[in-house]
Amino acid sequence: MATIEEKARAVREDLAEREGVLVAFSGGVDSSVVAALAHEALGDDAVACTAKSETLPEAELDDAKRVADEIGIRHELAEFSELDDPDFVANDGDRCYHCRTMRLGKMFETADELGLPVVCDGTNASDADGGHRPGLEAVEELDAYSPLLAHDIDKEEVRELADAYDLSVADKPSMACLSSRIPTGLEVTEAKLSRVEQAETLLRQWGFSQFRVRDHDGLARIEVGEDELEAALNPDFAAAAREHLTDVGFDHVTLDLHGYQTGSVSPEGTDSAEDEGETPASGDDAGGAGEDEPLVEDVFASEYPTAE
Structure with a gap:
């Protein structure tokens, strides 16, 4: 070889x-x-x-x-x-x-x-x-x-x-185009792309490194890497995230307790834009197929166990 x-x-x-x-x-x-x-x-x-x-x-x-x-x-x-x-x-x-x-x-x-x-x-x-x-x-x-x-x-x-080659991007996390934050079946608009970009800029400024802000038609679903989930659960972050993300145009702000997952809004059984190389953008970074609940109507459809 x-x-x-x-x-x-x-x-x-x-x-x-x-x-x-x-x-x-x-x-x-x-x-x-x-x-x-x-x-x-x-x-x-x-x-x-x-x-x-x-x-x-x-x-x-x-x-x-x-x-x-x-x-x-x-x-x-x-x-x-x-x-x-x-x-x-x-x-x-x-x-x-x-x-x-x-x-x-x-x-x-x-x-x-x-x-x-x-x-x-x-x-x-x-x-x-x-x-x-x-x-x-x-x-x-x-x-x-x-x-x-x-x-x-x-x-x-x-x-x-x-x-x-001593490139500064050698360890850069995957980054796909902003449209990958909008669930399949929901129209892509400039307003949605803009508020996602502003929201993710805030997360980057707050020190998160692996994250996405998914736009479920006005509901922001924040995903962060597993090792950063504890920081995202901090009440101060929760309050700041709600304030700033509603300021940029979201109606509601949530944190996904599954954490960051590639392809989490792509069609079931397919690979998302994030899994096509770059980017995204021309192949920015590959991963596995989207395997969680992909369609927007299914995001909160799970049945949770209750005490008997």
């Missing part, structure tokens, strides 16, 4: 044969490693491009700019709006397909404008583990090149390479 060093060398040699590449770049660990490998292989003929839209948190855009600077790669922005697509807004089980199709389509347009013949994304070998992956269908249909997948580099190895 090839070592991680051998795999990385094979990726660089592969990319060096291209006349130029545009890397769909979220600033997450997967796309950052692809950008570092491409920059090492091609120098100025490699460009990182971030798709900027309402679903990309401002903090993630700032991270992308910073990491591109760390790598030394040229960084471009391509602006568009997923909300222009009624299929995306409807938020059915293929929302990730519609999103990835638009994002990658914008990447190909930008690559064509820059005279770059190849568009790369951050899909890694761990992402192609079966299951319903609508975002990956878009990657295949548009014929984007996934060098990590092509050379069998999995998520653990991606983080090893990020460490080797």
Whole structure:
């Protein structure tokens, strides 16, 4: 079996044969490693491009700019709006397909404008583990090149390479686009995306590292990592969260005692946007399929035992 060093060398040699590449770049660990490998292989003929839209948190855009600077790669922005697509807004089980199709389509347009013949994304070998992956269908249909997948580099190895390149995102938690916080079947709107982003910015400022704020049509369901659940149960945090999240537009604020779970609002039996690499954003971070109660009408439908 090839070592991680051998795999990385094979990726660089592969990319060096291209006349130029545009890397769909979220600033997450997967796309950052692809950008570092491409920059090492091609120098100025490699460009990182971030798709900027309402679903990309401002903090993630700032991270992308910073990491591109760390790598030394040229960084471009391509602006568009997923909300222009009624299929995306409807938020059915293929929302990730519609999103990835638009994002990658914008990447190909930008690559064509820059005279770059190849568009790369951050899909890694761990992402192609079966299951319903609508975002990956878009990657295949548009014929984007996934060098990590092509050379069998999995998520653990991606983080090893990020460490080797001394990238600040080597241990960055998964971060998918903001629309993944809205349960399947509920319309995606700019107002919902905005209040989710503001709510998650507050949690980040309060020191939480692994979290989501799910928007159940005006009800905020806060998920935090298991090791941070005790802090979230603090009465002072509860009071502050209720005050600030209602200020940004939520009607009610709750804490999910299950803690953070990827795909907790995605269709049952499918993988969420958070499980499609980055991000989200181009593969920001993979995990397992959503396995808890996924549909909004089922969020509080569990029957709780009562004393007899």
